[in-house]
Amino acid sequence: MFLVTLGLGLLHEKINGIQQKNKQQGAKNECVQVVVRCRPLNNKEQTGNFQKVVDVFPSRGVIEILNCNESSRENKKMFTYDAVYDKE
Numbered sequence: 001m002f003l004v005t006l007g008l009g010l011l012h013e014k015i016n017g018i019q020q021k022n023k024q025q026g027a028k029n030e031c032v033q034v035v036v037r038c039r040p041l042n043n044k045e046q047t048g049n050f051q052k053v054v055d056v057f058p059s060r061g062v063i064e065i066l067n068c069n070e071s072s073r074e075n076k077k078m079f080t081y082d083a084v085y086d087k088e
Contacts (some may be wrong), residue, residue, distance in 0.1 A: 033082040036063060040087035056086045 038054050053066040053074070061084050064076040 021028065035083040035085070036079075036081045037085040038087055056084055058084050058086055060084075 038056050041043050041050060041052065051068070053068060054063040055066075057063070060080075061082060062078055064078050065082055067078050
Protein backbone atom coordinates (compact mmCIF):
# COMPACT_ATOMS: atom_id res chain seq x y z
CA MET A 1 0.00 0.00 0.00
CA PHE A 2 1.29 3.45 -0.86
CA LEU A 3 0.43 6.70 0.88
CA VAL A 4 0.37 9.61 -1.52
CA THR A 5 -0.17 13.19 -0.45
CA LEU A 6 -1.20 15.38 -3.35
CA GLY A 7 -3.52 18.30 -3.82
CA LEU A 8 -6.85 17.09 -5.16
CA GLY A 9 -6.45 18.87 -8.49
CA LEU A 10 -2.98 17.40 -8.95
CA LEU A 11 -4.25 13.94 -8.03
CA HIS A 12 -6.96 14.10 -10.72
CA GLU A 13 -4.43 15.36 -13.29
CA LYS A 14 -2.07 12.48 -12.50
CA ILE A 15 -4.83 9.85 -12.75
CA ASN A 16 -6.12 11.28 -16.04
CA GLY A 17 -2.58 11.41 -17.44
CA ILE A 18 -1.96 7.77 -16.52
CA GLN A 19 -5.27 6.68 -18.04
CA GLN A 20 -4.53 8.48 -21.32
CA LYS A 21 -1.00 7.06 -21.48
CA ASN A 22 -2.35 3.53 -20.92
CA LYS A 23 -4.90 3.98 -23.72
CA GLN A 24 -2.19 5.15 -26.12
CA GLN A 25 0.03 2.20 -25.26
CA GLY A 26 -2.81 -0.32 -25.41
CA ALA A 27 -2.27 -1.27 -21.78
CA LYS A 28 -4.65 -3.57 -19.94
CA ASN A 29 -7.05 -2.03 -17.45
CA GLU A 30 -5.80 -2.14 -13.90
CA CYS A 31 -7.74 -1.51 -10.73
CA VAL A 32 -6.53 1.23 -8.43
CA GLN A 33 -8.33 2.23 -5.30
CA VAL A 34 -8.08 5.88 -4.33
CA VAL A 35 -8.47 6.81 -0.68
CA VAL A 36 -8.61 10.37 0.64
CA ARG A 37 -8.02 11.63 4.17
CA CYS A 38 -8.77 15.26 4.94
CA ARG A 39 -6.58 16.62 7.70
CA PRO A 40 -7.72 19.13 10.31
CA LEU A 41 -6.64 22.75 10.13
CA ASN A 42 -3.15 23.22 11.57
CA ASN A 43 -2.25 25.86 14.20
CA LYS A 44 -1.14 28.42 11.61
CA GLU A 45 -4.42 28.03 9.72
CA GLN A 46 -6.47 28.29 12.91
CA THR A 47 -4.72 31.43 14.15
CA GLY A 48 -4.90 32.93 10.66
CA ASN A 49 -8.70 32.56 10.66
CA PHE A 50 -8.67 30.29 7.61
CA GLN A 51 -12.02 28.71 6.83
CA LYS A 52 -12.83 25.06 6.28
CA VAL A 53 -13.44 24.46 2.56
CA VAL A 54 -13.78 20.66 2.47
CA ASP A 55 -16.84 18.74 3.67
CA VAL A 56 -16.31 15.01 4.11
CA PHE A 57 -18.99 12.31 3.82
CA PRO A 58 -17.24 9.01 4.69
CA SER A 59 -20.37 6.86 4.41
CA ARG A 60 -20.78 7.91 0.76
CA GLY A 61 -17.06 8.14 -0.13
CA VAL A 62 -17.59 11.77 -1.14
CA ILE A 63 -15.91 15.09 -0.48
CA GLU A 64 -17.27 18.49 -1.43
CA ILE A 65 -14.99 21.47 -1.97
CA LEU A 66 -16.13 25.04 -1.56
CA ASN A 67 -14.88 27.69 -4.01
CA CYS A 68 -13.75 30.53 -1.72
CA ASN A 69 -13.86 33.02 -4.58
CA GLU A 70 -17.64 32.75 -4.88
CA SER A 71 -20.04 34.49 -2.54
CA SER A 72 -22.50 31.58 -2.52
CA ARG A 73 -21.64 28.59 -0.35
CA GLU A 74 -24.03 26.48 -2.43
CA ASN A 75 -21.74 26.05 -5.46
CA LYS A 76 -19.45 23.18 -4.44
CA LYS A 77 -17.52 20.62 -6.43
CA MET A 78 -18.13 17.01 -5.50
CA PHE A 79 -15.59 14.19 -5.85
CA THR A 80 -16.21 10.48 -5.20
CA TYR A 81 -13.48 8.08 -4.07
CA ASP A 82 -13.25 4.45 -3.03
CA ALA A 83 -12.92 5.55 0.60
CA VAL A 84 -12.88 8.89 2.41
CA TYR A 85 -11.67 9.57 5.94
CA ASP A 86 -12.34 12.64 8.03
CA LYS A 87 -9.78 14.35 10.23
CA GLU A 88 -10.29 11.86 13.06
